[in-house]
Amino acid sequence: MKTRVNIKNRYLITEFIFNEFTKIVKKKKRGFISLIDKWDVEKKIQDHFNITDYMSQKLTLEVLEMGQKLG
Numbered sequence: 622m623k624t625r626v627n628i629k630n631r632y633l634i635t636e637f638i639f640n641e642f643t644k645i646v647k648k649k650k651r652g653f654i655s656l657i658d659k660w661d662v663e664k665k666i667q668d669h670f671n672i673t674d675y676m677s678q679k680l681t682l683e684v685l686e687m688g689q690k691l692g
Contacts, residue, residue: 623671623672623673624670624671626672626676626680630670634666634672634680635683635684637666638680638681638684639684641662641665641666642654642662642688645658645662659681659685663678663681664677666680
């Protein structure tokens with residue numbers, strides 16, 4: 622059974638995604654995230670938080686869109 626994303630854990634998951642993208646950008650010393658990087662983060666949060674593929678895609682996209690608006 623997969624974990625449901627709700628108000629209590631949504632912030633924790635999105636913060637985890639943001640931190641993973643930040644690590645990738647710093648490690649590779651470039652200013653963008655590749656599609657492969659996005660897939661890797663989605664798989665990592667699926668395993669770490671036990672959420673569905675659909676939810677990992679949705680939350681990852683939300684974080685990327687939020688980053689575009691900010692920066």
